[in-house]
Amino acid sequence: MELHKQLKLVPLKISEDQNGSYIVKDIEKNEYYEMPKLCVDAIRLLEAGTSIDEVETILIREYPNEDINMTEFTQQLIDLELVANMSGKELQSSTKKVKSVKDSFAWITPRFAKLFFNKKMMNLYMVLAIFNVAFFLFKSNAVPQYKDIFITPYMFLNTLMWIVLTFFTILIHEMGHVLAARAKGLPTHLSISNRLFLVVVETDLTAAWELQPKERSRLYLAGLCFDQLVLSLGIMGQLYFQESSLLFALSRLLVLDAMIRILYQTAVFLKTDLYYVIENRTGCYNLQERSMALLRNKGNQTDEPGWLKYFGLLNMSGVFVVIGLGIFYFIPQIYFSLQQYAIPNLAKGSFYFWDGVVFIGQLILFVVFLIVALVTNRIFKKV
Ligand SMILES: [Zn+2]
Numbered sequence: 001m002e003l004h005k006q007l008k009l010v011p012l013k014i015s016e017d018q019n020g021s022y023i024v025k026d027i028e029k030n031e032y033y034e035m036p037k038l039c040v041d042a043i044r045l046l047e048a049g050t051s052i053d054e055v056e057t058i059l060i061r062e063y064p065n066e067d068i069n070m071t072e073f074t075q076q077l078i079d080l081e082l083v084a085n086m087s088g089k090e091l092q093s094s095t096k097k098v099k100s101v102k103d104s105f106a107w108i109t110p111r112f113a114k115l116f117f118n119k120k121m122m123n124l125y126m127v128l129a130i131f132n133v134a135f136f137l138f139k140s141n142a143v144p145q146y147k148d149i150f151i152t153p154y155m156f157l158n159t160l161m162w163i164v165l166t167f168f169t170i171l172i173h174e175m176g177h178v179l180a181a182r183a184k185g186l187p188t189h190l191s192i193s194n195r196l197f198l199v200v201v202e203t204d205l206t207a208a209w210e211l212q213p214k215e216r217s218r219l220y221l222a223g224l225c226f227d228q229l230v231l232s233l234g235i236m237g238q239l240y241f242q243e244s245s246l247l248f249a250l251s252r253l254l255v256l257d258a259m260i261r262i263l264y265q266t267a268v269f270l271k272t273d274l275y276y277v278i279e280n281r282t283g284c285y286n287l288q289e290r291s292m293a294l295l296r297n298k299g300n301q302t303d304e305p306g307w308l309k310y311f312g313l314l315n316m317s318g319v320f321v322v323i324g325l326g327i328f329y330f331i332p333q334i335y336f337s338l339q340q341y342a343i344p345n346l347a348k349g350s351f352y353f354w355d356g357v358v359f360i361g362q363l364i365l366f367v368v369f370l371i372v373a374l375v376t377n378r379i380f381k382k383v
Pocket of ligand 1: 173174177223224273
């Protein structure tokens with residue numbers, strides 16, 4: 001690479017982040033990169049028309065303790081497709097496709113969205129969270145039980161009720177993210193896709209990188225705020241409705257559903273919303289990958305912050321939560337529904353019989369799909 005050459009970069013937007021790092025946005029492609037100040041200084045010099053070797057001379061003078069290698073950095077910029085033109089040679093065509101976040105919720109005005117996400121409301125969600133925990137501490141019989149899903153004598157109806165309720169509470173969770181993004185005037189959209197047999201609803205929060213780190217974490221926290229709201233509604237329903245009523249049973253189901261969703265957030269190893277909140281609060285992006293690298297590094301000298309090694313412990317506790325949910329909720333639910341419902345129903349009259357058949361059929365299908373998913377994943381990973 002000839003160093004006297006000049007680079008023309010694609011349009012970039014640079015904003016200061018935390019811990020001395022910067023967020024560099026490729027405006028046309030809508031992609032974001034975290035870079036240290038040194039790289040940003042180099043980019044600014046290149047943007048001003050300074051040649052590559054001149055940039056190197058300036059940086060060596062300004063950062064005497066750093067290892068400056070502009071050849072390597074230029075190559076990185078080319079690889080990231082951030083160089084539009086090198087000494088007159090086009091590298092990125094100016095007509096490249098502009099990718100932007102679909103703005104499906106532009107009709108939600110920031111003013112309306114701010115009704116849900118402002119300082120006072122954030123405090124309210126906090127108070128609700130404390131109220132919810134306190135409620136379970138003082139009223140231990142209100143803690144959700146695995147049996148809460150068995151509302152009617154028909155498994156088919158029980159499953160259907162749980163699926164419908166879960167669908168709505170997931171939508172409420174996602175609307176939390178959407179409203180928090182709209183409160184900042186950012187574009188966002190919901191995507192509903194399927195990963196094999198699971199329906200996955202996701203909110204696009206790419207535009208969050210436009211914000212300051214603290215505001216960005218609010219966007220990730222927003223789903224959890226709405227989960228707390230749902231949980232409080234369920235608790236209030238339990239306090240308000242008669243214990244034998246259907247509404248009381250549905251309130252309990254709502255509490256079970258919200259509680260599992262909230263506990264699931266602590267499984268940071270699955271890159272849940274809480275994982276991104278921690279990333280943004282600490283300014284340590286790619287936390288998972290960096291903590292794994294630190295573990296493999298085994299005590300050698302690194303520039304990583306000292307607390308990073310404790311992230312492994314947090315990861316571990318997340319694994320225990322998931323195992324706990326399995327042991328105390330999912331496995332007993334499947335066992336109980338087979339032993340108390342589906343199998344005895346097979347011996348009963350017509351509707352009960354078919355209820356048992358449908359449920360067992362669903363379960364077998366679920367297990368088969370799960371095995372297929374695991375096996376194909378393994379095969380694809382090997383390739
Ligand atoms: Zn979420």
